[in-house]
Amino acid sequence: MFTGIVAAVGRIESVTPLGAAADAGVRLRIAAGGLDLSDVIIGDSIAIQGACMTVIAMAPDAFEVEVSRESLDKTVGLDRAGRVNLEKALRLADRLGGHLVSGHVDGLGEVVHFAPVGESHELRIRAPRELARYLAYKGSVVVNGVSLTVNRVTDEADGCEFSINLIPHTVEVTTLQELKPGARVNLEIDLIARYVERMLSAAQAPA
Secondary structure (H helix, E strand, C coil), X not given: CECCCCCXXXXXXXXXXXXXXXXXXXXXXXXXXXXXXXXXXXXXXXXXXXXXXXXXXXXXXEEEEEECHHHHHHCCCCCCCEEEEEEECCCCCCCCCCCCECCCCCEEEEXXXXXXXXXXXXXXXXXXXXXXXXXXXXXXXXXXXXXEEXXXXXXXXCEEEEEEEECHHHHXXXXXXXXXXXXXXXXXXXXXXXXXXXXXXXXXXXX
């Protein structure tokens, strides 16, 4: 589990295919940036752009993970060199500064607007139909590993468009500052919303 509070911005330094087959995954080497790796061991989980990955090799200032083709097909930002948001797995004694995050990307959104508004930034994202029902005013959503609060939701025929206000600190310390209209982003819907829907659908099912 994670909180969606980005601890550091690292960089994917290398992407090595795990085989020649079309369905082969990749091995990533990631420079940790400011992420403290002193308490990380092989087998630990680290969220990379919101996707939970298992550490398989360590260096003092870097770590490596393997990403399956399935994960590559369901996410963005893990198939090439570049900056990535990083967060170590939540410990039971840690403060929950964001919200409970599983690190399992539910789908991809598309940035339709990203621009300054006063001292902040407005970010608008189009979400696909299968995720739209989980997005609510003042609800939580994870965008590229960052826990954010939804300010507005506008339903559309093929999904919805939701708006987020980003404070200067969030823009400064995450990769969200690099977003542009047309960019795709990893989305994880609120864990509680997922279970509420399941409970309601089970209660309405015929006995």
